[in-house]
């Protein structure tokens with residue numbers, strides 16, 4: 001099968017790559033672009049470990065085909081830390097020990113950032129519903145939720161300061 | 162799956178040609194890609210409809226609404242005008258999957274996947290929504306309930322696809338609602354669902370009603386006895402009791418891990434009552 005040539009913007013940088021037409025965007029990110037932060041937990045849209053942003057929308061990259069990325073702006077976990085400094089969400093995940101094995105963490109961080117970017121002051125219930133598509137087999141979610149709420153508070157303070 | 166061919170036409174004509182040549186329609190891909198990967202569908206070339214002119218966006222025309230067939234469900238919930246006019250349709254679409262799935266899943270995909278439990282379908286049928294179907298013979302407008310003919314089966318012919326979903330204009334004192342029951346609070350498939358659309362007269366008496374149930378038969382079913390139960394009456398316990406019975410009569414569910422025949426039938430009656438009560442209250446507020 002002929003491969004297709006795809007041009008997109010990934011974490012701010014223009015990229016070009018070749019991919020099989022029926023390849024998922026998740027596989028293209030991992031195998032063609034070497035961005036292995038997004039994980040495949042299920043391959044069926046259930047676990048959210050593959051979460052990325054496409055044109056500022058949170059999606060499962062396992063349910064998108066690589067050619068669909070043509071011309072799009074993609075953000076992955078690799079773009080979250082800026083200038084060597086962790087994003088407040090990343091710091092709070094460490095502080096609150098919101099991970100054990102870490103397999104769900106990239107997806108949870110991308111999804112949580114998407115929430116805080118559009119709603120800086122979510123309630124705990126809103127946060128739990130927003131993150132319902134991100135499964136974690138280790139933490140029991142409580143620490144994840146505390147980390148997100150704490151990061152949200154810090155970001156609000158930084159904003160008003 | 163990576164060996165599949167992918168094609169994203171820009172025009173209706175090119176899409177019809179590619180589908181006629183044996184391609185599989187894809188909107189959000191949240192059903193299609195899962196099924197292809199699981200081997201539940203034989204592999205075939207994928208025709209992505211998202212770039213086809215007319216399949217994206219929400220607009221108002223002659224008082225009614227036109228929703229591009231591949232528009233992601235999240236955009237419905239973000240559209241204040243549509244939420245105000247058709248809260249029940251938006252509720253149904255808004256229940257599909259997680260935040261991630263919402264940004265991809267479409268009404269046309271939910272409908273044409275032809276699952277008995279599709280959450281947007283009962284509300285669309287209750288709303289008397291129609292589909293604009295494009296195909297080799299041009300375009301035709303069909304009621305939503307004429308699309309799905311059985312589990313996983315549609316009435317679409319070779320080369321045909323759904324281009325738009327249309328919702329009619331709203332009379333005053335009209336409103337809709339959708340409710341479903343699932344074993345958890347999020348990320349599960351309906352045990353039963355109920356969509357209701359209701360029109361009241363100036364005195365608050367029911368003038369017109371349509372109630373549609375999901376997940377209790379091979380396709381969504383219209384509650385035939387809803388008009389007899391409610392039209393000409395005010396909202397009271399007796400009216401809801403009649404509706405409950407009428408709803409249970411049309412149920413032909415299966416038993417599975419989510420619920421037995423008896424449970425699904427009972428819960429369908431309860432959901433029908435509650436959906437009607439919510440739609441009724443909304444309609445009264447629009448007086």
Ligand SMILES: Cc1cc2nc3c(=O)[nH]c(=O)nc-3n(C[C@H](O)[C@H](O)[C@H](O)COP(=O)(O)OP(=O)(O)OC[C@H]3O[C@@H](n4cnc5c(N)ncnc54)[C@H](O)[C@@H]3O)c2cc1C
Pocket residue numbers: 044045046185186187188189190191192193194195210230231256257258259262265266267268269270271272273274278279280281317321322323324348349350351
């Ligand atoms: C994790 C997860 C959770 C989910 N939760 C729910 C839920 O709670 N409720 C629910 O109802 N569904 C749920 N779904 C199923 C699915 O997301 C919905 O049915 C969705 O609306 C499908 O839309 P789509 O655009 O992704 O369809 P696609 O996958 O693109 O297509 C689905 C089917 O419709 C056909 N098709 C697509 N577009 C057209 C068109 N324009 N014209 C003709 N045929 C077309 C395709 O060929 C395919 O057979 C879930 C799925 C996942 C992965």
Ligand code: FES
Pocket residue numbers: 039040041042043044045046047048049050051060061062063
């Ligand atoms: S790998 Fe994509 S949702 Fe699980």
Ligand code: FES
Pocket residue numbers: 098099100101102103104105135136137138139
């Ligand atoms: S930390 Fe292991 S799955 Fe979440």
